[in-house]
Amino acid sequence: MATRSEAETARRGTAPRAATPRPxxxxxxxxxxxxxxxxxxxxLALFTYVPLAWSVYLSFFDAHNxxxxxxxxxxxxxxxxxxxPSFRAALLTFAVFTAFIVPxxxxxxxxxxLAVNRLRFAQAFFRSVFFLPTACSYVVAALVWKLSIFNGVRFGLANTVLGWFGADQIAWLSTTDPPxxxxxxxxxxxxxxAGFYMVLFLAGLQRVPPQLYEAAAVDGARPGWQTFRYITFPALRATSVAVVLLLVIGAFQAFDEFYTLLSDARGYPPYARPPLVYLYYTALGQGQNLGLGSAGAVILALIIAVVTVVQARWFGLGGRDEKAV
Known part of the structure; x- marks a missing residue:
């Protein structure tokens, strides 16, 4: 007895097509x-995981040159x-840099x-303008800051502005007191x-339900600080945690701007050495102690992992409440 599909196929005058086996x-x-x-x-395996594994391997050997x-x-x-003591001083430099840059x-x-999200026109333009510096090279930006804006002579923009008010010139990159x-x-x-994290916050702001603001207005909440404190800021909790985590990890990995700004023909000064700059001179300096440098890199990676996990636990990232949101 013909099935319904076979009868339908015969009525249309077409032969049934053999189905491709699932395997x-x-x-x-x-x-x-x-x-x-x-x-x-x-x-990824060849240029990332293999070097990482080899670095861990080198950290257990005396690898000079x-x-x-x-x-x-x-x-x-x-x-x-x-x-x-130099490595501990580098970690202290990281702590100071983090205390400045993260907040x-x-x-x-x-x-x-918040400002871009409130715009009623040209929002895409201002979002692009603020995001554009993200595409700039850290080395190029550091050179502009070093040679044009904070140049230690009277031709620098910062010293030119200070000269308008009768202030003395400042050697911005070589003055340690004050730093x-x-x-x-x-x-x-x-x-x-800043532009990159602005985009993350914009995405978080656009996920806030408008009904919350309408309900707050009905309850008598004044627009501005009250609305931001009790509605907007709590709604951005997940985004805020992610931003803080990325900022701390990025601060650990700081290298380009430090090295470009502070190094010169005489080398790198003894102050403001972040961990990666210190490890660079340890592994690739005169001694080329690759074993010691690899050990420092492993320690730094472990510190980053521990700090990230502690922050995630502290803020409850990935918990039940977070998943529900």
């Missing part, structure tokens, strides 16, 4: 998946790195997002990354 289709999907993903996975050592030293490199970037990017170099380092990083 064959699954094999085709797997094949195309590896065709597209395979080259990228191979590049070689990447294939044979003298196993165990945890001696880690002990020497943790006992090095400044958070406040500026949130303020820009004016922090102003240069923080402002260039602030200019480079």
């Amino acid at each position: 064959a289709r699954q094999r085709n999907r797997t094949l195309w998946f590896w065709i597209f993903v395979g080259p990228f996975a191979a590049g 070689t990447v294939s050592p044979t003298d196993f030293v165990g945890l001696d490199n880690y002990t020497a790195m943790l006992g090095d 400044a970037t958070y406040a500026l990017s949130l303020g820009l997002a 004016w170099y922090w102003l240069v380092i923080v402002t260039v990083r602030l200019w480079l990354q």
